[in-house]
Amino acid sequence: xxxxxxxxxxxxxxxLVICSFGMIISTLEFFYVRRCFAAEGVYSWAVFSAVLxxxxxxxxxxxxxxxxxxxxxxxxxxIRVIALVCILFVPVYSLAFKISLTLVILSVLLLTWRxxxxxxxxxxxxxxxxxxxxxxxxxxxxxLLLRAxxxxxxxxxxxxxxxxxxxxxxxxxxxxxxxxxxVFNTGTYGLDIVAQFLRGQPKLNYVLCWSVMLxxxxxxxxxxxxxxxxxxxxxxxxxxHLMCAAIMGLNNFFWAFLSTxxxxxxxxxxxxxx
Amino acid sequence: MLENLYVVFVGxxxxxxxxxxxxxxxxxxxxxxxxxxxxxxLLPRWTFFAPRPGMSDYHxxxxxxxxxxxxxxxxxxPITEERKPFSFIWNPEKKSKKILSDxxxxxLQSGIRDGAxxxxxxxxxxxxxxxxxxxxxxxxxxxxxxxxxxxxxxxTPAVQVVMISGSHPxxxxxxxxxxGVDGQKAAGEADNALAPARSI
Numbered sequence: 001x002x003x004x005x006x007x008x009x010x011x012x013x014x015x016l017v018i019c020s021f022g023m024i025i026s027t028l029e030f031f032y033v034r035r036c037f038a039a040e041g042v043y044s045w046a047v048f049s050a051v052l053x054x055x056x057x058x059x060x061x062x063x064x065x066x067x068x069x070x071x072x073x074x075x076x077x078x079i080r081v082i083a084l085v086c087i088l089f090v091p092v093y094s095l096a097f098k099i100s101l102t103l104v105i106l107s108v109l110l111l112t113w114r115x116x117x118x119x120x121x122x123x124x125x126x127x128x129x130x131x132x133x134x135x136x137x138x139x140x141x142x143x144l145l146l147r148a149x150x151x152x153x154x155x156x157x158x159x160x161x162x163x164x165x166x167x168x169x170x171x172x173x174x175x176x177x178x179x180x181x182x183v184f185n186t187g188t189y190g191l192d193i194v195a196q197f198l199r200g201q202p203k204l205n206y207v208l209c210w211s212v213m214l215x216x217x218x219x220x221x222x223x224x225x226x227x228x229x230x231x232x233x234x235x236x237x238x239x240x241h242l243m244c245a246a247i248m249g250l251n252n253f254f255w256a257f258l259s260t261x262x263x264x265x266x267x268x269x270x271x272x273x274x
Numbered sequence: 275m276l277e278n279l280y281v282v283f284v285g286x287x288x289x290x291x292x293x294x295x296x297x298x299x300x301x302x303x304x305x306x307x308x309x310x311x312x313x314x315x316l317l318p319r320w321t322f323f324a325p326r327p328g329m330s331d332y333h334x335x336x337x338x339x340x341x342x343x344x345x346x347x348x349x350x351x352p353i354t355e356e357r358k359p360f361s362f363i364w365n366p367e368k369k370s371k372k373i374l375s376d377x378x379x380x381x382l383q384s385g386i387r388d389g390a391x392x393x394x395x396x397x398x399x400x401x402x403x404x405x406x407x408x409x410x411x412x413x414x415x416x417x418x419x420x421x422x423x424x425x426x427x428x429x430t431p432a433v434q435v436v437m438i439s440g441s442h443p444x445x446x447x448x449x450x451x452x453x454g455v456d457g458q459k460a461a462g463e464a465d466n467a468l469a470p471a472r473s474i
């Protein structure tokens with residue numbers, strides 16, 4: 001089975017470009033709502049530090065306050081967005097790429113711990129993609145490493161879709177066809193116009209629920225299918241995430257999960273000896 | 275030699291990460307210990323909206339207890355963002371609102387509904403901080419908040435109170451840490467206030 005040695009690093013580049021684009025939007029969104037890191041905001045450090053900070057050292061407290069209070073968070077976000085923009089334009093094995101990726105990962109980990117709440121599946125997939133890329137490109141240029149990392153990202157993507165599908169298959173609410181209209185009927189993840197349309201359409205609801213369940217679960221075998229069918233899964237995934245962004249406001253999922261698709265394509269090609 | 279060792283190390287790490295990720299999807303009770311140590315949330319949970327899809331909305335309301343004993347009407351603090359036509363690309367309000375729904379979910383999952391354990395928890399303190407800084411802040415007034423679940427599905431939405439706080443004193447022009455968000459003080463005060471404050 002031939003290894004795609006020269007192309008693997010370019011696949012990481014494509015993955016990181018898609019991932020970075022989404023993360024730039026997400027980071028700018030944090031700047032837009034920066035008031036929530038203020039004392040009276042939902043992410044007030046005064047509140048979080050009361051629970052998260054377990055040090056008696058005044059020096060350590062001062063350092064952590066400097067990093068995690070509102071001004072420090074803005075600095076972390078600024079570093080993140082600059083590093084993400086840099087990633088878009090520099091080659092994978094360059095020093096600039098390694099430094100930028102390291103800074104992005106550090107800012108992601110620090111802010112994940114700092115926030116404790118509010119992260120979602122897209123953020124988790126971004127972390128997986130970023131850290132895997134770092135592990136497989138930052139220290140050594142090695143084709144085995146590249147291959148292992150791409151397979152890991154691909155398998156995490158397969159795990160995410162198939163878990164989501166199987167978890168729905170065991171749910172009576174999903175199997176009865178009520179889940180999608182029920183979720184779209186909420187203020188948190190719904191849209192009035194869509195909820196109203198679906199309200200009197202039990203057969204359509206049923207078809208929508210079962211198509212989501214079956215296709216998501218089907219990702220478990222997508223890598224073993226002929227290429228046209230495998231591509232259909234990816235096209236469905238792209239449309240699915242676009243609809244989730246439009247109806248549910250989950251805009252970051254589109255970029256986070258699409259960034260895994262180059263790895264899925266690589267895994268398919270590797271599996272089928274191309 | 276070093277490179278080979280590193281390749282083996284990374285390979286082993288990725289395999290371990292993947293195995294742990296798979297195990298976590300089944301949510302075994304003994305594996306939940308990892309949650310405490312997964313500070314950076316690197317172990318993913320991919321069970322989106324399943325097996326129990328979220329078909330309820332949660333509402334956060336507060337009211338003030340005046341010095342003369344009278345009660346102000348309940349005021350709602352929105353915890354969902356208003357969807358705009360371009361929200362599929364740019365949705366910053368989700369960042370500030372999602373934490374509130376996550377915090378509500380964490381409170382409900384904890385199963386703790388009253389007492390010091392509740393009032394010293396991060397989810398409670400986050401909600402309290404938001405509540406005491408919302409709207410008009412009048413000195414000498416005590417503020418109380420409530421979480422209400424509204425099941426949207428069906429013709430007649432079902433409404434139930436899932437948690438009601440004690441009443442916390444408001445102080446003008448004080449930092450958040452002293453403006454009712456003092457866990458120890460809140461625990462003591464709310465223990466006294468919680469029983470009579472339960473009836474809305």
